[in-house]
Structure formats: C-alpha cells, structure tokens
Amino acid sequence: MTTHTLSVLVENKPGVLSHVAGLFSRRAFNISSLAVGPTADERVSRMTIVVDGASTPVDQVAHQLDKLVRVLKVVQLDSAVAVERELALIKVRAEPERRGQLLEVASVFGANVVDMSPDTLVLEAVSSPAKLDSLLAILHDYGTCELVRTGRVALARGSAVITDVPDEAAAERAESAA
Amino acid sequence: MQLTGAQALVRSLEQQGVDVVFGLPGGAILPAYDPLLSSSLRHILVRHEQGAGHAAEGYAWATGRVGVCIATSGPGATNLVTALADAYMDSVPMVAITGQVPSALIGSDAFQEADITGITLPITKHNELVTSVERVPAAIAEAFHIASTGRPGPVLVDLPKDVLQATGSWSWPPVMELPGYRVPGPPSTSAIRAAAELLRTARRPVLYVGGGVIKSDSHEELRRLAEIARAPVTTTLMARGAFPDAHPLALGMPGMHGMYPAVAALQEADLVVALGARFDDRVTGRLADFAPKARIVHADIDPAEIGKNRIPDVAIVGDLKPILAGLADALAESASAGAQAPDTADWLAILDGWKREFPLRYAQQADGPLKPQYVVERLSRLTGGDAVVVAGVGQHQMHATQHFSFTRPRSWINSGGAGTMGFAVPAAMGAQVGRPGELVVAIDGDGCFQMTAQELATCAIEKLPIKVLIMNNGFLGMVRQWQELFYGERYSYVELGTAIPDYVKLAEAYGCVGMRCDRPEDVDAVLEKALAVTDVPAVVDFRVHDREGVFPMVPAGQSNDAIVLGPEFSADEQRAAARRDMNPAGT
Numbered sequence: 001m002t003t004h005t006l007s008v009l010v011e012n013k014p015g016v017l018s019h020v021a022g023l024f025s026r027r028a029f030n031i032s033s034l035a036v037g038p039t040a041d042e043r044v045s046r047m048t049i050v051v052d053g054a055s056t057p058v059d060q061v062a063h064q065l066d067k068l069v070r071v072l073k074v075v076q077l078d079s080a081v082a083v084e085r086e087l088a089l090i091k092v093r094a095e096p097e098r099r100g101q102l103l104e105v106a107s108v109f110g111a112n113v114v115d116m117s118p119d120t121l122v123l124e125a126v127s128s129p130a131k132l133d134s135l136l137a138i139l140h141d142y143g144t145c146e147l148v149r150t151g152r153v154a155l156a157r158g159s160a161v162i163t164d165v166p167d168e169a170a171a172e173r174a175e176s177a178a
Numbered sequence: 179m180q181l182t183g184a185q186a187l188v189r190s191l192e193q194q195g196v197d198v199v200f201g202l203p204g205g206a207i208l209p210a211y212d213p214l215l216s217s218s219l220r221h222i223l224v225r226h227e228q229g230a231g232h233a234a235e236g237y238a239w240a241t242g243r244v245g246v247c248i249a250t251s252g253p254g255a256t257n258l259v260t261a262l263a264d265a266y267m268d269s270v271p272m273v274a275i276t277g278q279v280p281s282a283l284i285g286s287d288a289f290q291e292a293d294i295t296g297i298t299l300p301i302t303k304h305n306e307l308v309t310s311v312e313r314v315p316a317a318i319a320e321a322f323h324i325a326s327t328g329r330p331g332p333v334l335v336d337l338p339k340d341v342l343q344a345t346g347s348w349s350w351p352p353v354m355e356l357p358g359y360r361v362p363g364p365p366s367t368s369a370i371r372a373a374a375e376l377l378r379t380a381r382r383p384v385l386y387v388g389g390g391v392i393k394s395d396s397h398e399e400l401r402r403l404a405e406i407a408r409a410p411v412t413t414t415l416m417a418r419g420a421f422p423d424a425h426p427l428a429l430g431m432p433g434m435h436g437m438y439p440a441v442a443a444l445q446e447a448d449l450v451v452a453l454g455a456r457f458d459d460r461v462t463g464r465l466a467d468f469a470p471k472a473r474i475v476h477a478d479i480d481p482a483e484i485g486k487n488r489i490p491d492v493a494i495v496g497d498l499k500p501i502l503a504g505l506a507d508a509l510a511e512s513a514s515a516g517a518q519a520p521d522t523a524d525w526l527a528i529l530d531g532w533k534r535e536f537p538l539r540y541a542q543q544a545d546g547p548l549k550p551q552y553v554v555e556r557l558s559r560l561t562g563g564d565a566v567v568v569a570g571v572g573q574h575q576m577h578a579t580q581h582f583s584f585t586r587p588r589s590w591i592n593s594g595g596a597g598t599m600g601f602a603v604p605a606a607m608g609a610q611v612g613r614p615g616e617l618v619v620a621i622d623g624d625g626c627f628q629m630t631a632q633e634l635a636t637c638a639i640e641k642l643p644i645k646v647l648i649m650n651n652g653f654l655g656m657v658r659q660w661q662e663l664f665y666g667e668r669y670s671y672v673e674l675g676t677a678i679p680d681y682v683k684l685a686e687a688y689g690c691v692g693m694r695c696d697r698p699e700d701v702d703a704v705l706e707k708a709l710a711v712t713d714v715p716a717v718v719d720f721r722v723h724d725r726e727g728v729f730p731m732v733p734a735g736q737s738n739d740a741i742v743l744g745p746e747f748s749a750d751e752q753r754a755a756a757r758r759d760m761n762p763a764g765t
Contacts, residue, residue: 011358015307019299026300063482069304069324072358 002053003032005079005154007162008065009072012038012045016070020047027064029056033086033151044072046162048153075165077154084154087126089114090136093143094121102142109135120145181348183311183341184209187275188217190318193350196246198222198237198611199275200230204250205290207277209342222611222640225632227254229604231261232630235270236608239591240566240618242395244325245270245608250277252290255336256297260598262332263301267595268416269393271330273321278307280340295336303331308338311346320354328361329480330393362479365496365504373451373475373492374508378517380449382471382525383409386432386461389416389594390454390478390498397421397587399502400453406509408522410529412440414455416594419584423563429529433461434732435576438536439529441730441738442758446528447472454478454498457487458595467737477501528760536755538580539746540726547723548698550574550649554581556701557619557647560709565617566591566609570602570626573655576728578621600629606644607637617645617709624650624674624681631684637715638689645708646685646717651724652676659727676721685717696721 010016017036024031030052039046051061062074077084090111094102099121106113106123109131115122125135129152136144156165181189187210191199198220203211214221224230227249234245249258255276265272279288295305304324308317314337321333377383385407391400397420404411404427411421412429421428430437432444444450450472455461462468465487476483476490477498484493494501513519542552554577557565563585569575569592584590591609593601606620627648637644649655654672661669685692691711695704695718708716729744743752 014309015295018296022299060482060486063484063486067480067482069356069359 003050004053004058005077005082005084005152006049006051006058006062006065007075007077007154008047008049009039009162010045010047011070011072012043013070016045019068019070020049020065023064023068027060029061033149035151035153048151050152073162075162077156079154081158082154082156084128084152085126086129086132086152087124087150088132088136089148090123090125090139090144091120091146092123092139093119093145095119098142105135105138111135179348180345182209182213182343182345183314183337184343185213186311186314186346186348187318187337187342188213188219189348190315190350191246192218194244194318194322196244199246199248200224200233200237200608201248201275202227202230202250202254204254204277206251206279206339207248207254207275207337207342208250209339210248210275210277210337222607222636224604224636226630227257228260228600229607229630229633229636231258231272231274232264232598232601232604233608233611233633234272234274235261235265235268236568236591236605237612238265238270238272238608239605240588240609241612242393242588243271243612244322245272246275247272248275250290251279251294252292254290255294256292259297259301260596262298262334264593264596264598264601265332266301266303268593269330269389270332271325272332273318273325274332274334276334276336277342278336278338281309281338282340284338294334298334301332302334303329305334305336307336308341311341311344314341314346315348315350316352316354319352320356323354323356324359362481362496365477365494365501367504369492369494370501370504371508373477373494374505374512376449376473376475376492377407377409377451377505378509378512378520380409380520381522382447383407383449383451383520383522384429384443384447384472385409385411386444386450386452386455387411387413387417387420388453388455389414391417391420391502392587394454394479394498395587396499396502399499399506401425403502403506403509406506406513408520408526409451410443410526412436412443414458414461415579415592417455418579418590419587422585423583424585427526429533431579433458434463434734435580435728435730436461437538437580438730438741438743438755439532441732441741442532442755443529444469444472445738446758446760449473449475451475452477452490453502456483462487463732463738463740464736467739531759536743536747536751539744541746542698544698546698548696548701548720549726550577550651550720550722551581551726552698553647553649553701553705553720553722554578554621557621557705558582560702560705561617561619563589565589565619566613568592568602568606568609568618568620570620570622571597571599572623572626573651573659573726573728574621574623574626574649576656577649599623599626602626603630603644603646604633606646607633607642610637610642610644611640619645619647621647621649623655624648624652624676625654627681628674628679631688634685634688634690634715634717641713642715643712644715645711646715647708648681648717648719649722650676650681650719651722651726653724655724656728662727664733676724681717681719685715688715690715690717692717692719694719694721
C-alpha cells in the first residue's frame with residue numbers, strides 16, 4: 001500500500017482533533033493512522049497523519065486540512081528523507097520451550113521485553129513501519145495474543161525544521177501544481 | 179468596563195455593524211435576549227429557527243454582508259442545521275449564535291442539550307464553543323472575520339448560559355487570535371499573464387463564471403474582460419446576474435438544465451476560464467467528458483478547489499476582482515504592444531447560430547393550461563429585470579433561472595449546492611430586510627412553499643411586502659419528472675394535490691394578500707396586482723400545468739453531450755443539436 005505522511009501543526013485547543021477527524025470522514029479520505037501529541041511550544045500540537053495514497057488524493061487532503069482554522073501548517077513528508085517510527089506493544093504466546101527463540105527474534109529487531117507471564121511475553125518494539133511489519137509477520141507464527149500500535153510519527157532528516165518548510169497547501173503550490 | 183457575556187455579545191454585534199438579526203429565543207439563550215431589547219439591533223422574530231437561518235442567508239445574498247441568526251440550545255440549534263449546511267455549500271457569509279446549556283451541565287444530557295459544535299462541524303467554515311466570558315468579543319470578531327473573508331461561509335458560535343451570565347472585562351476591538359487562518363494574498367502576476375496569453379490566442383474560449391464573481395463584486399471587471407477578450411460568458415446557477423443575460427456575449431446557464439448554447443460551447447471550447455466556479459457535477463455532467471477539448475484556467479480564492487475535480491493548465495489563487503482586472507489589463511497591454519487581438523469572430527458566429535436554433539422553448543396556448551415558464555417570462559417583462567428573484571428548489575427554480583432575464587448581480591437568490599426545499603420564503607424575507615423598498619419576488623413550488631410557509635406570519639407582522647408566486651402543479655414536480663423519465667412513469671408518492679391547502683385562504687390567514695390565477699390571459703393583471711401590494715406579502719397560487727417538464731436536460735451522471743432539448747424540438751432538431759454544427763451560420 002502506498003502511503004503518504006503528513007506532518008500537521010495545530011493549535012492546542014479543545015475540539016481540534018474532532019475538526020481534523022471530522023474532515024477525514026466528511027471528505028471520505030482514508031486515514032491509515034493518526035498520532036497526536038504536544039510539541040516544544042505548549043500552544044501547538046503536532047499530528048502525524050498517514051493516508052492511503054491509492055484511494056486518497058494527498059494534495060487535496062493537505063489543502064482541505066489547511067483550510068481548518070485551527071490548523072497552522074501542513075507539510076508532506078517524503079519517506080525517503082524522513083525518519084519514521086512507530087511503537088508497538090505485542091503480547092505473544094511464549095511457552096517456556098519457545099521463549100529462547102522469541103527472545104532471539106526480539107533482539108534481532110531491537111525489541112524489549114517489558115512483561116512476562118508463565119506463557120506470554122509483552123514485547124515493546126520501536127522501529128520503522130516496514131521493519132515493524134516484518135517483526136509482526138514473524139511473531140504471528142508464534143501466536144500474537146494482542147497488539148497495540150501508536151501510529152506513525154515522523155521527522156524530516158537534516159537540519160531543516162517544519163517551520164522552515166514551505167506550507168504544502170499554500171496558494172503558490174496550488175498554482176505551480178497546475 | 180465590566181459587562182456580562184450577554185451584554186458583550188450584543189455589544190460585539192453592534193460593533194460589527196450588524197443592523198438586524200433573525201432569531202427565536204429559548205432557555206439557554208435567554209440572557210442574550212435581555213440586552214438585545216435595549217440595543218440598536220433590529221431583531222426579527224421568526225416562527226421556526228430554520229426560517230432564521232435562511233433569512234440570514236437571503237440577507238447575505240442580497241447585501242453581501244454577513245447574515246446573523248440566533249437560536250437557543252438543543253432543538254433551537256438543530257433547527258439551524260439545514261440553513262448552515264445550505265450556507266456552507268453556497269459559500270454564504272453567515273454567523274449563527276446559539277445558546278448552550280450551562281458549562282457544568284455539558285455532557286450530562288441536560289434539558290435541551292445538543293452538541294451543536296459537533297453536529298455542525300462538517301457544515302460550517304468554523305465553529306467554537308466559547309468557554310469563558312472574556313473570550314466573547316474575540317469569538318464574535320473572529321466569527322465575522324472568518325465568515326466574510328476568503329471563501330465566505332457560515333460560522334457558529336455556541337455560548338453556554340453561564341458564560342452569558344458571567345461578568346468580565348470588555349474592550350473593543352478585541353485581539354483576534356487566528357494563527358492558522360490565512361486569506362490568499364495578491365494573485366500571481368505570472369499566472370495572470372499566462373492565462374491572459376491563453377485567452378488572447380484561444381479561438382473558442384468560454385468564461386465559465388461561478389458564484390465567486392458575485393461574492394467578490396467583480397461583475398464590472400468580468401464585463402470588461404469578456405468584451406476585451408471577446409469571449410462568451412456562461413453564468414452558473416450561483417452566478418446568474420453576474421453578466422447581463424441580454425448581452426451579446428451571454429450564453430446563459432450551463433449544466434444539467436442549462437441552455438444549449440452554454441452547454442455545447444463548453445463541450446466545443448478550446449479554452450475554459452473558470453472564475454469562482456468549482457466544476458460541480460450539475461455543471462460538468464460526467465466529469466471525464468466535460469469540456470474535452472479545452473485547456474483550463476481556474477481562478478478561485480480557495481486553493482483547495484484547484485484541481486479538486488479538474489486539473490487546470492493555469493491556476494490563479496486569489497480574489498477575483500484583481501484577477502479579472504489583471505486579465506483585462508494584460509490583454510489590453512498586449513494589444514497596445516501590437517500583439518494580435520483575440521480572434522473569436524468565427525466562434526461567436528457559431529454560438530449565435532446555436533442561440534437562434536436552440537433557444538429555450540415552451541408552448542403556451544392561449545386557452546391551454548398555464549405554463550410556469552410563461553409566468554416567469556411575464557414577471558421578467560413586467561419588471562424589466564428590476565427585481566430580486568428568490569427561488570426554492572425544483573422545477574420552479576429552473577424555470578425561474580432560465581426564463582427571467584437577469585440584468586444585475588444580487589438579483590438572484592437560491593439554494594444551489596444543497597438544494598434545500600423551503601428556502602424561498604424565508605430567504606426572500608431576509609432579502610427584503612436587506613433591501614427595503616425593492617421588489618423581492620419568491621418564485622416557489624407548492625412542495626417547497628409548504629415547508630417554510632409559516633414565515634409569512636413574520637413577514638406580515640414585520641411589514642415585509644415580499645411577493646410569493648407559487649407554481650402550484652400539485653406535485654413534487656422535479657421528482658415527478660425523474661420518475662417519468664427514469665422510472666417508467668411510476669409516480670411513487672409525488673402527488674401533493676393542488677387544492678389542499680387553499681393557498682389563498684392560507685395567505686389571508688397569515689395576514690397576507692392571497693390571489694389565484696389559472697389562465698394565461700390573467701397572468702399580467704394578477705402579477706400587476708400582486709406587485710402593487712406594498713405593506714404585507716402577496717401570495718399568488720398559480721395553477722400551472724402538472725406535466726410540464728424542465729428542459730433542456732442532461733440526465734444525471736451522463737455526459738453533457740447527451741443533452742436533451744425537450745418535447746418542443748423535433749427529432750431533426752435534436753439530431754442537429756447533437757451534431758453541433760461548427761460552421762458559422764450563413765457560411
């Protein structure tokens with residue numbers, strides 16, 4: 001699945017999340033994941049939104065998001081020049097005789113064991129979405145009991161910060177895209 | 179100075195220059211109604227909050243200013259929802275003020291509680307639940323700013339009762355904090371130059387004019403551009419009146435029920451210049467087949483419209499007024515620099531041929547049933563186009579926009595995008611409030627009329643002499659037409675009957691003048707009598723032919739090439755129309 005990652009700065013005010021989520025539902029945009037949290041500036045929150053590129057015109061998403069009054073900035077992140085990470089907690093079946101193998105898998109993927117019961121382990125994995133998908137594929141064979149993922153967060157590589165990047169939805173971009 | 183939230187609200191509205199609000203009080207908004215009584219604002223007490231919403235819209239359409247409506251919490255607020263959705267679709271500047279249950283009760287399913295900011299989130303340009311009394315002036319100022327700038331739209335401000343009752347410090351103007359709200363700056367001169375060059379060299383250009391031209395008050399700039407570019411102009415349902423219908427370059431309305439010359443011109447154009455228009459499905463027909471030979475210039479104040487439905491070759495984002503002036507200037511400059519002037523003579527000759535061969539056509543027999551088109555045409559003649567025409571949604575709306583010859587902007591008001599039945603009477607009320615002393619005529623259907631007729635009481639009491647011409651065919655006519663054409667004449671639940679209610683008695687019961695007319699020869703006399711009433715509304719029950727359809731018609735979802743001229747055209751004529759003869763008449 002082709003996905004597009006949008007970094008969105010929003011005002012940290014009540015109702016902002018519902019404005020963003022409501023937009024996606026009203027415009028029939030498909031959202032793969034949405035992660036939101038505070039930034040260094042307490043007045044601003046940052047959302048990382050991953051949209052399904054096949055069914056959703058990402059430029060249109062950016063433009064419509066930018067029209068929301070509480071949205072400050074929309075930047076499309078190219079995954080080739082961005083660091084993308086996702087955290088997952090995975091409860092996996094781990095009978096004593098298979099525990100060793102599982103720990104090996106976990107260590108290959110840099111996942112930590114954060115809880116253990118007589119027949120399960122909870123792994124904590126932080127990695128790129130693709131690597132996380134491969135870990136999950138392997139764990140599937142062991143028997144994944146329960147899974148929670150945070151959704152993707154991303155930052156552009158290099159010294160540029162989001163406030164330097166031109167706004168994805170600015171008028172000039174609409175004109176030059178024509 | 180210390181004021182209550184309610185006083186701050188009313189004072190803020192006064193400071194915004196609001197002269198009239200349409201509303202209906204109730205529990206949660208009561209604190210605001212007390213200072214309203216002693217304010218400079220005129221409050222018009224409607225009979226249903228939907229009427230307040232559409233009246234605010236009609237006021238905004240007619241004046242270009244922000245329309246304001248007020249309702250209480252819960253059902254009062256939800257009754258505004260249709261009007262808000264309507265205003266959102268048609269980019270109508272409007273501010274809705276709603277009362278809300280006290281902050282402490284929000285979320286508790288309190289009496290008359292509704293999450294109106296949640297409900298209206300997808301149908302407002304912005305909304306806000308105000309959480310402190312200090313915030314009131316800024317919330318109102320921001321609401322007016324957002325509603326009226328950029329692409330206009332409705333903004334809702336929800337005020338909990340305790341916020342209205344609390345006391346806080348007042349100052350004006352407040353500091354607006356809208357870091358995420360941007361209005362496009364001056365348009366790109368290079369984009370304007372590129373578009374002007376396309377216009378200069380196009381041989382078959384069409385200016386596809388949308389509601390943005392009216393909203394930006396740039397009809398004069400449009401006319402200058404059309405004349406310099408020698409480009410024909412088609413005005414969408416939202417733009418009727420932006421360009422005089424009698425102008426030689428006018429093609430009329432495009433789209434599903436558009437005039438043949440406009441629809442066909444877009445299909446044959448080599449350049450379509452969309453000005454404040456959004457490539458709506460009712461205009462384009464099947465999108466993939468729309469204007470297939472044309473390069474596209476798209477000018478709009480909303481960057482999100484660019485490329486939403488059709489990718490343009492040149493996009494210009496910004497206010498249409500400087501864009502249109504810039505395009506005309508660029509053409510004038512290149513002419514004075516010796517460049518070849520636009521050469522559209524052959525194209526205009528072709529279009530003139532189409533206008534002659536395929537005009538709007540209907541048959542009014544002297545002793546036959548009354549045709550709605552005839553009523554509209556007589557109204558147009560008798561008023562000379564000097565009226566504000568308001569329509570509901572359906573056949574009467576299409577007949578009105580087709581057969582009234584518009585001469586100026588803001589003389590046509592209707593529900594375009596949302597297609598809200600029941601729009602006409604309350605919107606006419608709002609238009610009459612905004613344009614006192616002018617002739618405001620609602621052309622309505624019998625189905626539409628019954629949805630909001632209660633506002634006749636408001637009009638009668640407020641001495642708003644709107645005219646309501648009911649095209650009474652006893653059916654939900656447009657639905658009936660679709661059932662006739664697409665459902666094998668199975669008329670499923672569309673017959674309303676012409677006799678109930680008795681519209682004359684109903685009008686009289688509401689304190690209005692009521693009249694009835696069912697013969698063509700009486701139309702002029704009845705219209706003259708209705709137009710002469712100046713103190714209360716006049717309602718005319720025109721008993722019109724129940725089988726009359728709206729034509730031309732492009733069946734929904736089909737290409738505009740599939741345009742059907744209608745029963746008044748012969749099979750030969752229909753075939754000729756489908757061929758679209760591109761030889762200028764007489765050559």
